[in-house]
Amino acid sequence: MRNLIFMLLGILLVVSCKSPEARKPVTQKSGSYINESIERNKKIVAAEEKQIKQIIEEDSTHQYISSPNGFWYYYHTKDTTGAATPEFGDIVEFDYNLRTLEGQNIYSKEELPTRTYAMDKEKLFSGLREGLKIMKEGETVTFLFPSHKAFGYYGDKKKIGTNVPVISTVTLNKISQENNNPNN
Incomplete structure (x- = not known):
């Protein structure tokens, strides 16, 4: 009888021990916020592009070019000699300004000093970075940037607010080729 009791206790002990089960979360999050x-962002982009296209339609004095990078531009001064455009690491020196789509100054050329920029090695808002890549030395170009190509949701934390599309007139003064030889 004793053996039977020990055997039943042993079987009961083995059966009652099981691994812990994972608990289900109390709340489940869906992707609704992301969706x-x-x-919301699609609507903002569509509204900004509509506003830019209206500006282009109303401006018969300039020939606008649509960039595959999501902005529009026209030339004031164009170099037709076939000079080189800046490449990764090249040092460019340029002047620029920033205005609203309504034409109000945000930053004038006088407020923004001549900028020296190492191509793709320093911080610069994406639209201007991509715009500089299509320019040649001595050219002046006006760019129309939707907010996602300018300062986006955060603005510049000074004069440019959330989701503000901008117009920028840029003059590329000088392109210096990257110096790959450390002995020079």
Whole structure:
């Protein structure tokens, strides 16, 4: 009888021990916030592009070019000699300004000093970085940037607010080729 009791206790002990089960979360999050954010951003981009296209339609004095990078531009001064455009690491020196789509100055050329920039090695808002890549030395170009190509959701934390599309007139003064030889 004793053996039977020990055997039943042993079987009961083995059966009652099981591994812990994972608990289900109390709340489950869905992707609704992300989906709402995507829809909101699509509406913002569509509204800004509509506003830019209206400006282009109303301006018969300039020939606008649509960039595959998501902005529009026209030339004031164009170099037709076939000079080189800046490449990764080249040092460019340029002047620029920033205005609203309504034409109000945000930063004038006088407020923004001549900028020296190492191509793709320093911080610069994406639209201007991509715009400089299509320019040649001595050219002046006006760019129309939707907010996602300018300062986006955060603005510049000074004069440019959230989701502000901008117009920028840029003059590329000088391109210096990257110095690959450390002995020079």
